[in-house]
Amino acid sequence: MTIAGFHAVTARLRQRPETVREIYIDATRNDGRARDLKKLAEERRVRVIAVDAKRLDGMAPGARHQGVVAQAEAVDMPKFIEDVLESLNEPPLLLVLDGVQDPHNLGACLRVADGAGAHAVIAPKDRSVGLTLAAIKVASGAAETVPYIAVTNLARTMRDLKDRGIWLIGTDDEAPESLYKARLEGPLALVLGAEGEGLRRLTKDTCDSLVSIPMMGSVSSLNVSVASGICLYEARRRRMA
Numbered sequence: 001m002t003i004a005g006f007h008a009v010t011a012r013l014r015q016r017p018e019t020v021r022e023i024y025i026d027a028t029r030n031d032g033r034a035r036d037l038k039k040l041a042e043e044r045r046v047r048v049i050a051v052d053a054k055r056l057d058g059m060a061p062g063a064r065h066q067g068v069v070a071q072a073e074a075v076d077m078p079k080f081i082e083d084v085l086e087s088l089n090e091p092p093l094l095l096v097l098d099g100v101q102d103p104h105n106l107g108a109c110l111r112v113a114d115g116a117g118a119h120a121v122i123a124p125k126d127r128s129v130g131l132t133l134a135a136i137k138v139a140s141g142a143a144e145t146v147p148y149i150a151v152t153n154l155a156r157t158m159r160d161l162k163d164r165g166i167w168l169i170g171t172d173d174e175a176p177e178s179l180y181k182a183r184l185e186g187p188l189a190l191v192l193g194a195e196g197e198g199l200r201r202l203t204k205d206t207c208d209s210l211v212s213i214p215m216m217g218s219v220s221s222l223n224v225s226v227a228s229g230i231c232l233y234e235a236r237r238r239r240m241a
Helices: 006-015 032-043 053-059 081-086 103-116 133-139 154-163 201-206 224-240
Strands: 002-004 020-026 047-051 068-072 093-098 120-124 148-151 167-171 188-193 209-211
Touching: 002 006, 002 133, 006 020, 006 032, 006 068, 006 133, 020 032, 020 053, 032 047, 053 068, 081 120, 081 148, 081 154, 093 103, 093 154, 093 224, 103 120, 103 133, 103 224, 120 154, 148 154, 154 167, 154 188, 154 201, 167 201, 167 224, 188 224
Parallel strands: 020 047, 093 120, 093 188, 120 148, 167 188, 167 209
Antiparallel strands: 002 068, 020 068
16 A cells, blocks of 8 residues: 655554555655654664655655655554454444545544544445545554444444444534533444535434534534544543543
C-alpha cells in the first residue's frame, strides 16, 4: 500500500516500522522536517530514496504528498465489528458515520476517534468515501490504530449493536435533548451524518435517542469531524470522571 505525507509516514515508522518497505522523498527537500524523517528512517533501518517530484506525483496521484511517499505492507486490522467487540476489556465506544464522502472529513474523524480512545469507526460501503489515500494521510497514523469497519447494511449493523446492549445516540440539529444531558455512560455508539445532509431517515429512526450539540453563535452546524470530536470526548470525559 502507498502512504503519503509526513504525518502519515512518520506515524507508520514509529508505530510499525517493520511494515515499511521503502520511503521516497523529494530530492530537492533538505529542510528540518525532511532531515528528521530521514533520521527516523535510519534509526528504524528503512531505506530512503531521493526522487524527483514527478515520480512522487505518479506514486500518489491526487494526494498532497508533501514530497514524501512510502511503500508499506497493509496493516492487519479487524474487518468485522464482532472481532472488535470480542477483544475489548471495557465498554465499547464506537463512532458510526452515515454518508461522509469527503476523505478529509473521514481522515479527521479517524484522528479524533484515536485521540478519544474510540474502539472502531463504522460506515456503510455505499455513500461513503472509504479509506482512500487522502483519508489515510489526513488521519496521520490513526488509520493504522482505529479499525475502520465498512458494512453493507448500516441499519442492520446498528440493530445488531443494540442487540449486544450498545446504546445508539444520533446527532440532529433539531433534537431537543442536549449532548451534555444525554446518557453517555456504558456501551455506546455515537452516530453522526455528513454536514448539511445529516443522518438519513432510517439511520435516525434506528438510534435509541437523538441529541444536539448546543450552538452559541451564528452558525447552525459543525463539520462532522469537529462534531465527532465533541461527542467522543464528552463520552470519554464521563468515563474518566
